[in-house]
Amino acid sequence: MKVIFVQDVRGVAKRYDVKDVSDGYARNFLFANKLAEPATPGALKKIEAMRAEHRAAEETLMKQLMEVKRQMESVTLQFALKTDKSGAPFASVNKDTILSALRDHKFITTERPAIELKYPIKDFGEHTVPVDLKKGVVAHLKIQVVKEA
Numbered sequence: 001m002k003v004i005f006v007q008d009v010r011g012v013a014k015r016y017d018v019k020d021v022s023d024g025y026a027r028n029f030l031f032a033n034k035l036a037e038p039a040t041p042g043a044l045k046k047i048e049a050m051r052a053e054h055r056a057a058e059e060t061l062m063k064q065l066m067e068v069k070r071q072m073e074s075v076t077l078q079f080a081l082k083t084d085k086s087g088a089p090f091a092s093v094n095k096d097t098i099l100s101a102l103r104d105h106k107f108i109t110t111e112r113p114a115i116e117l118k119y120p121i122k123d124f125g126e127h128t129v130p131v132d133l134k135k136g137v138v139a140h141l142k143i144q145v146v147k148e149a
Helices: 023-031 041-073 095-104
Strands: 002-005 018-020 036-038 076-081 125-134 137-147
Touching: 002 023, 002 041, 023 036, 041 125, 041 137, 076 095, 095 125, 095 137
Parallel strands: 076 137
Antiparallel strands: 002 018, 002 036, 125 137
8 A cells, every 4th residue: 555654654764755555554553643644646746745845944944053053153152160279160061051051142942952062171261062953064162161250
């Protein structure tokens, strides 16, 4: 039976794919869980319009992500850390502090990008941290860690 997938099914098909599957699998699993619908001529025309709409939304999202990347790479975030008498920092800059700084600067709102930081930053100076926004767009964020006055 030929079906149109309306959602991604891991290991089987992606959204908007048209595939042949067994009748039992289609009726008992795909249709029951609303993962696919029968591939009728009317549904095939409708799916083409949905694909075009999906592609346009993807292009818009990519443009937005590239703009956010450009803005993030043009700014250096500064963090002030308290130090003890010998000059060693008490605190560190971790993923959560970077995330809250990105929200404060209005680069992101509710989404949570993948900040690729292996360990918290405890050294003073300038650092570069990769931030994976989505869809393979990675911004290289400049962070400057200074002593608190």
